[in-house]
């Protein structure tokens with residue numbers, strides 16, 4: 001990241017033109033209605049198609065039985081097709097986590113995959129961030145989980161978290177992250193981002209409005225460097241699929257113009273905000289996250305202050321503990337001072353670094369992580385430990401690199 005340059009903003013990789021073919025997944029009800037009206041059809045047919053795709057998880061126009069068969073055939077003849085992303089390869093961890101290689105429609109399948117992760121019971125990331133103001137995300141004590149799972153139709157989970165990608169690869173170059181090794185390949189479209197979620201909801205037979213499912217936009221990519229498509233995906237997931245923005249968290253490495261736009265979003269479609277902080281001061285942060293040379297911690301915090309918080313909502317500061325680099329007691333005390341000085345309703349999520357090939361950091365011991373947490377708590381800062389999920393299948397935080405070994 002060159003100092004004093006605008007290059008990072010220009011790194012937006014562009015998006016394949018939406019609507020240049022007749023794929024309908026990713027279009028909202030109004031757009032579908034307008035396209036059908038162009039064909040001389042009643043606009044309410046748009047709602048029928050969106051309900052089929054986003055609520056009943058139909059993946060073929062011929063199966064949209066609310067449409068007359070003649071119309072279905074006409075649409076197919078005109079090249080209309082659903083085109084939802086597909087799960088090309090699943091990898092299952094011993095802890096129940098599943099990592100998916102998700103394939104997008106395109107000519108070159110090799111450059112058309114990203115990753116998404118399903119974490120039954122979540123990873124503790126939402127603890128204390130105000131999600132509990134939404135009754136549907138209240139955590140369940142382990143002793144109650146089996147009963148609750150029975151009520152959930154015998155499935156072995158009572159709540160779950162889906163980690164979603166916003167780009168193929170990433171330009172931000174955080175030094176501890178495997179995705180960074182890919183570089184930025186391209187932005188995902190709104191349908192490709194929302195499609196990861198819908199494909200997983202379908203696979204896991206999630207019942208919208210009844211099951212507790214949280215989304216975290218923390219997979220491959222920097223959502224705020226693909227801002228328009230990311231927010232369009234959120235609107236699809238809220239308005240068409242029926243998920244609550246209170247169950248969604250977007251994490252940014254600190255893209256200030258993106259945070260400023262995010263502050264303007266209406267609350268009914270605004271996810272919660274997490275800042276990937278990872279260091280207690282600018283000097284260390286610039287080493288592990290070169291983006292800090294463009295937007296310092298103070299600049300990021302200033303932008304976050306402009307985001308209006310809901311009652312009980314907290315900003316999450318994500319903090320990856322790198323052995324010897326960011327995990328020392330002095331770092332914990334400095335971090336506590338930093339977060340306290342922001343005056344923001346905030347909490348810290350601690351993540352012990354997940355190792356990856358070719359990255360020369362070390363993972364701190366559980367005792368070090370707990371000591372770090374206790375120091376923060378002792379300073380009055382709410383701090384939670386995010387449990388590593390799916391390390392054995394390269395599904396854990398910072399490990400997403402389209403690895404094909406299970």
Ligand code: SF4
Nearest residue numbers: 170173174177180221
């Ligand atoms: S941690 Fe996130 S922002 Fe940083 S390189 Fe990895 S994917 Fe990009």
